[in-house]
Amino acid sequence: MGPFVLVRLGHGVVVVLGVAVLVALMIHLAPGDPVIVMMGDAPVQGEQLQIIRRSLGLDRPLIVQITTRAARMLRGDLGRSLRSNRPVAQDIARVVPLTMVLATTAMVFGIVMGVPTGVVAATQRGRWLDSQLSAFAVLGFSMPTFWTGLLLISIFSVRLGWFPTSGQEGFKTLILPALALGWYAAGALARLVRSGMLEVLQQEYVTVARAKGLRETLVVLRHAFRNALIPAVTLATVQFGSLLSGAVVVETVFGRDGLGRLIVIGILEKDFPVVQGAVLVTAVIYTVTNLLTDLLYLRLDPRLRYA
Amino acid sequence: MMRTRAGAAVVGAQMAVAATPTSRPLLRRFRRVLGLWGRVTFGFLVLVVVLAAFPRIVVRHDPIEVVPEQILAPPGAGFLFGTDQYGRDIFSRVVYGARASLGFALIATGISVALSTVAGTVSAYYGGRLETLLMRTVDILMAFPGILLALIVVALLGPGLATAMIAVGFGQAPAFTRIVRSATLVVKNQQYIEAARAMGAPDMWIMRAHVLPNVRYTVIVLMTLGFGASILIGASLSFLGLGAQPPTPEWGSMLGDARGYVRTHWWVPTLPGLVLAATLLCINTVGDQIRDILDPRLKLQ
Numbered sequence: 001m002g003p004f005v006l007v008r009l010g011h012g013v014v015v016v017l018g019v020a021v022l023v024a025l026m027i028h029l030a031p032g033d034p035v036i037v038m039m040g041d042a043p044v045q046g047e048q049l050q051i052i053r054r055s056l057g058l059d060r061p062l063i064v065q066i067t068t069r070a071a072r073m074l075r076g077d078l079g080r081s082l083r084s085n086r087p088v089a090q091d092i093a094r095v096v097p098l099t100m101v102l103a104t105t106a107m108v109f110g111i112v113m114g115v116p117t118g119v120v121a122a123t124q125r126g127r128w129l130d131s132q133l134s135a136f137a138v139l140g141f142s143m144p145t146f147w148t149g150l151l152l153i154s155i156f157s158v159r160l161g162w163f164p165t166s167g168q169e170g171f172k173t174l175i176l177p178a179l180a181l182g183w184y185a186a187g188a189l190a191r192l193v194r195s196g197m198l199e200v201l202q203q204e205y206v207t208v209a210r211a212k213g214l215r216e217t218l219v220v221l222r223h224a225f226r227n228a229l230i231p232a233v234t235l236a237t238v239q240f241g242s243l244l245s246g247a248v249v250v251e252t253v254f255g256r257d258g259l260g261r262l263i264v265i266g267i268l269e270k271d272f273p274v275v276q277g278a279v280l281v282t283a284v285i286y287t288v289t290n291l292l293t294d295l296l297y298l299r300l301d302p303r304l305r306y307a
Numbered sequence: 308m309m310r311t312r313a314g315a316a317v318v319g320a321q322m323a324v325a326a327t328p329t330s331r332p333l334l335r336r337f338r339r340v341l342g343l344w345g346r347v348t349f350g351f352l353v354l355v356v357v358l359a360a361f362p363r364i365v366v367r368h369d370p371i372e373v374v375p376e377q378i379l380a381p382p383g384a385g386f387l388f389g390t391d392q393y394g395r396d397i398f399s400r401v402v403y404g405a406r407a408s409l410g411f412a413l414i415a416t417g418i419s420v421a422l423s424t425v426a427g428t429v430s431a432y433y434g435g436r437l438e439t440l441l442m443r444t445v446d447i448l449m450a451f452p453g454i455l456l457a458l459i460v461v462a463l464l465g466p467g468l469a470t471a472m473i474a475v476g477f478g479q480a481p482a483f484t485r486i487v488r489s490a491t492l493v494v495k496n497q498q499y500i501e502a503a504r505a506m507g508a509p510d511m512w513i514m515r516a517h518v519l520p521n522v523r524y525t526v527i528v529l530m531t532l533g534f535g536a537s538i539l540i541g542a543s544l545s546f547l548g549l550g551a552q553p554p555t556p557e558w559g560s561m562l563g564d565a566r567g568y569v570r571t572h573w574w575v576p577t578l579p580g581l582v583l584a585a586t587l588l589c590i591n592t593v594g595d596q597i598r599d600i601l602d603p604r605l606k607l608q
Binding site: 011014015016018019022026029030031138139141142143144145146147150151153154158165238241242244245246248249252253263264266267268272275279282283286287 | 443444446447448450451452453454455458459461462463464466535539542543546547548549559562563565566569570573576577580583584587588591592595
C-alpha cells in the first residue's frame with residue numbers, strides 16, 4: 001500500500017505546483033502589457049505605469065516573478081481585488097463553503113437519483129422500464145443546467161411557491177440549485193452503473209450465487225452491486241469536478257454567491273486577481289478530491305493494495 | 308495515402324487494413340443499428356442542420372430588428388414561439404441561433420480535435436521527454452475541471468463569440484489528448500509499425516500512413532462527443548454573458564436574457580431552451596450510436 005500512496009501524493013503535489021505556476025503565468029499569457037491587464041479598466045498612463053510596474057514586481061525577470069508569485073499564492077496571499085480592494089483570499093474564504101455545500105448536496109442528489117436508476121435499469125435490461133430509465137439518464141445530461149434551473153424556478157418557485165427563486169440563506173434555497181446540478185450528475189452515474197452492473201451480472205460468481213438459490217435481490221445487491229460500484233466511484237469524482245464548474249452556471253441562475261459566481265463577475269469586471277485566486281482555489285479543491293478518491297479506492301478494492 | 312510505394316508501404320498498408328475492426332461499409336452498419344428512436348433523433352438533427360444552413364426557408368421575421376408594438380406576444384398564429392422583450396420573433400431567433408451554435412461547435416471541435424490529435428499521436432509515438440512534458444502539461448491543465456479552463460481562456464482574451472470558440476476548443480483538448488494518446492500507444496506496438504520502421508520509412512510517413520488511419524475511429528468518436536459538449540459549453544458561456552454578445556441570436560444568450568421573464572412570460576425561457584435541450588439530446592443519442600459502432604472500447608468513458 002505504501003508506494004502507491006506515495007506516488008499518488010507526489011503526483012498531487014506536482015499538479016498543485018504546476019497549477020500555481022500556470023495561474024502565476026496568466027497575466028503574461030494575456031495579450032497586452034501585464035500592468036494594464038492587472039489594472040483592469042483603471043485609467044493609468046506614463047509614469048504611473050512605471051510606478052505600478054515596479055510596485056507589482058513586473059519589472060523583474062519573468063522566472064523570478066513567476067516563482068515568487070506562485071510561492072506567495074501557495075502561502076495563501078492572493079493579492080487584493082481591483083474593485084473592492086479587499087484581500088482576495090478573504091472573499092474566497094467566505095464563498096468556498098457555499099460552493100462546497102452546493103456541490104456536495106448536488107452530489108448526494110445525483111447519487112440518490114442516479115445509482116438506483118442504473119441498478120434497476122440493468123436488472124430490467126431490454127424491457128420497458130429499462131428504456132424509460134435510460135431515456136431519463138440521457139435526458140439528465142443533455143439538458144443544460146441553466147435551462148433545468150430556469151424550469152425548476154418556473155415550476156417550483158413561481159407556480160407552486162415551494163422554494164424561493166434565489167438567495168442563499170437556509171436549506172430551502174439550496175434545494176433547487178442542487179437539484180439542477182445533481183440531475184446532470186445523476187444521468188451520467190445512472191448510465192455508468194447500468195453498464196457496470198450488466199458486466200458484473202454476467203460473471204461466474206453471480207451465476208454461482210443464483211445457483212445456490214440466493215434470492216435475486218440479494219444477488220443483485222450483495223454480489224453484483226458492490227463490484228459495479230468501483231467504476232462509479234471514479235466517475236463520481238470526475239462528476240464532482242463538473243459539479244464545481246457547473247456551479248459557475250447554477251450560481252448565476254439562482255443568484256447565489258460562490259466560487260463560480262466570483263470567477264464570472266471577476267471576468268466581466270476585469271478584476272484579474274479575483275479570477276486568478278478563484279481559479280486556483282477551485283483547481284486545488286478538485287485535485288485534492290481526486291487524490292482522496294484514489295485513496296478511497298484502496299478501501300473499496302482490496303486487490304489494488306497488493307498491486 | 309500512398310499505398311503504391313514499394314516495400315514498407317505495401318506490407319504496412321495490408322496489415323493496416325487487416326487491423327481495421329470490420330470491413331462492412333460504415334453507412335450500412337449505421338443504418339442497421341439505428342432503431343426507431345435513433346431515426347427520430349437523426350431526423351431532428353438533419354432538420355436543425357438544414358434550417359441552420361438555410362434559415363430563410365421558415366423564417367419570416369428579422370431576428371434582430373426591435374419592434375416595440377409586439378413586445379412579449381404569446382405563442383400563436385403570428386409568432387410560433389411568441390416574441391421577446393424587444394418584440395423580436397423568438398422562433399426566428401432560435402433558427403438563427405442554431406446557425407450560431409452549430410457553427411460555433413464546428414470550429415471549437417475542430418480546434419480541440421486538431422490540437423489533441425497532433426499532441427496525442429506525437430507524444431505517444433516519440434515517447435521520451437517530449438511525452439513526459441506534454442502529458443504533465445495535460446495533467447496540470449486537467450486540474451481545471453469542465454468549463455473552468457475555457458473560463459481562463461476567456462479571462463485572458465476577453466469575452467466574445469470568437470474568443471469563446473478558442474476557449475471551448477482549447478478547454479476540451481487536454482482530455483482528448485489523453486484519449487488519442489492511449490489509442491496511439493496501442494497502434495504503436497503493432498508489428499506493421501515495426502515492419503515499416505525496419506524498412507527505413509521516415510517517422511512522419513509512418514504516422515501519416517499507419518498511425519493516423521488507425522486512430523481515426525477514436526478521433527471521429529471524439530468529434531461527435533466534442534460537438535455536443537461544445538454546443539453545451541458555448542451556450543453556457545453565452546448564458547453567462549461571456550460568449551455571443553447582443554443582439555446576435557444565440558441559444559445561450561437568449562436564455563440569459565430570458566431570466567427576468569420566468570415569472571411572467573413562460574415562453575421566453577422555455578421554448579428556446581427546449582430546442583437547445585432537444586438538439587443536445589439528439590446529438591448525444593446519435594453520438595452514442597456512432598461510438599458503439601466505431602469504438603466500443605470508449606463506452607465506459
